[in-house]
Amino acid sequence: MSGGGITTTDSNKTALAVMMVLLLTMALGVFSNALYSPEKAAKPGYNLPEGSAKTATAAAPKEPPLPALMAKAEVKKGETDAHVCQACHNFEKGAGPKVGPPLYGVVGRPKGSIAGFQYSDGMKAKGGDWTYADLNTFLTKPSTYVSGTKMTYPGEPDPQKRADIIDYLHTLSDSPLPLPKEAAAAPAPAAPAKK
Numbered sequence: 001m002s003g004g005g006i007t008t009t010d011s012n013k014t015a016l017a018v019m020m021v022l023l024l025t026m027a028l029g030v031f032s033n034a035l036y037s038p039e040k041a042a043k044p045g046y047n048l049p050e051g052s053a054k055t056a057t058a059a060a061p062k063e064p065p066l067p068a069l070m071a072k073a074e075v076k077k078g079e080t081d082a083h084v085c086q087a088c089h090n091f092e093k094g095a096g097p098k099v100g101p102p103l104y105g106v107v108g109r110p111k112g113s114i115a116g117f118q119y120s121d122g123m124k125a126k127g128g129d130w131t132y133a134d135l136n137t138f139l140t141k142p143s144t145y146v147s148g149t150k151m152t153y154p155g156e157p158d159p160q161k162r163a164d165i166i167d168y169l170h171t172l173s174d175s176p177l178p179l180p181k182e183a184a185a186a187p188a189p190a191a192p193a194k195k
């Protein structure tokens, strides 16, 4: 057995090596099948997230626009809901301040403009007139609209009740301003308070 012939041990080793390679190849085949099949199973689910995302976007606007709410508003209901304001505000023409400034003629009045009333710095800095839109934002949550406001009233979360109150406030005037119209809804928010 000279001259580089393959010994018995060598051929055994070779046979073993060949078998190992075959086994490994088979094992890899089984393995790759196992790896690929879950991916196929996952595919039918891909469309679901897109569908539910669209539904979420459509549900985003929760409050109807103010002009639509004002069109449905009732002065009588607003007068009742405004009783809570009377703890701090006078509504009658010519009446003076209480805890808060008098509210006769407040719609369209410059913000923080009652002479002699000690407004908060936030209110003094606000500027502009009380538009329907601004009153609506203020009465939603006063402390958010005017930082450091002295008005310790938490706000009215119900948009229709707020519209009723604003509808009532607008009657407290010698010449009430026209109510906001649907068509005028777009330009209104585009005119923020000037300073």
Ligand code: HEC
Residues within 6 Å of the ligand: 081, 082, 084, 085, 086, 087, 088, 089, 099, 100, 101, 103, 106, 110, 111, 112, 113, 114, 118, 119, 120, 122, 123, 130, 135, 139, 146, 148, 149, 150, 151, 152, 153, 156, 165
């Ligand atoms: C606990 C007392 C209190 C209650 C209740 C209250 N307010 Fe006021 N309100 C104030 C005070 C104080 C101010 C002055 C705020 C400031 O200077 O920051 C004010 C300011 C205002 C202003 C601004 C007036 C101006 O001259 O610029 C409006 C409008 C207003 N309140 C409306 C209302 C309405 C409507 C209600 C009821 C839904 C109400 N408030 C409830 C105390 C109150």
